[in-house]
Amino acid sequence: MITTTQDVKVDVVMQPLPQPQVKERVVLSTHRSFESAEDSANLWQSQGIEVEVAQPKQWQVWAKRATYSTPLLRRLLMQNLRSHGSRAAFIDSQIQRQEPQATLTINGNRYQQDEVAIAPKQPVEVTFNRDDHGAKTYAGSLKLQPNAYGTYTLVNQVPLETYLRGVVPHEIGPSAPPTAIEAQAILARTYVLRNLRRFAIDNYQLCASTQCQVYWGLTQSDAVADRAIAATQGVVLTYQNELVDALYSSTTGGVTARFIDMWDGSDRPYLQPVVDSVQNVWDLSSRSLADEQNFRAFIAQKSGFNEAGWDMFRWRVVSPLADVTQDLRSYLQNKQSPLANFTQVKDIQVLERSQVDGCKSSLSLPIAVSWNWKKTKFSRHSTRPTAHCSMLIPFMSSLSGKQRHSLL
């Protein structure tokens, strides 16, 4: 143990390996969200393949590395998968010649360490040079530990109710009504307890970004949020005696979406399309957004919604087809899809909208090899379920979910 009252500096030294090493894993599937990855993981497991969910960049399902631990086992698995018609799986092989080694400078001495426990008596301020939002102050303790990607993760060990002080102010504005902030506190508490397994592969539970919930430690914690957290202490949302998937978004576009319209997996019956308005501006039961005319009228309506006037409430993006082609190719290449060799996207058509909220669409993309997209995800800035119905041409980089391959 080393104790210091001075700043501790941490950097990395790229350490050459004695000889190049092959880092290899079987990637069974690639996804835009943890929810869809977990659903896929469950399917693979039901077929007898041990898996783990990882997030090197996008979410992926890997064949469990401890089980498929040799090149031979990995290739036998791939052979087996191919023989059963799987085209999405691939072996991700990288030759590594050096690796980052964390180096700490403490009291003027330098230490190379893979794992460090950091225990301040009071909250400690952490500055990371790639974080544009500046220094963060964390209560509890910290731990620097290696992860599955050959780098390191700084983990903050903190009690739930203290963690919420770093979440609620960043997920809802302080000018919101106090009861709305209390509702946000309950959602945030439920969300974290439901999602403790997200980063099991790396021995921590949640991230601190919009991939989970924004968490800035005690930085910018405020009295209004603190009161809401205290007033709802220990309160969570349940459905049939289980924690709900307490999904929320910054913007809905005027209507929330069903779970299955956004992600793979079993439906969450408590997540229903609801028009985001107190003025009864739209009746979904009589004017279904699955009808194209209704949908267009809904999108054209800009007043009467709670989000009216917000930047992300109604927006329009025009992308040249050349850009769409490039983005789609990158997306498919990242998935190592055999369809990535298409030559050109010639057109995009909406073939179908979801029955209730109108935001799930099947898209037709006439290209050299054409197919319809299902479960198009429209969210531009949030990983959580949101129905940005205002988009006319989706970002290709946002395409996600299952593809129904069919030649047009």
Add this chain to the structure above:
Amino acid sequence: MIAKPGVAQSAPLNPQPLNPQLDIGVVQRFGSDSRDAMTLKPQPGDSITLTLKTGNSPR
């Protein structure tokens, strides 16, 4: 409490402990850029205790 079917309800959190310790990855990919750097700054008058897994000898 048992929720009514079809309705999400707020309920007191029942599992033990009531205020569990969480592990939050606040910097997820430290070292993916060779220029990555962090500074841990104790509060004025406070100290930080570090436990190094592989011993305390400087290199």
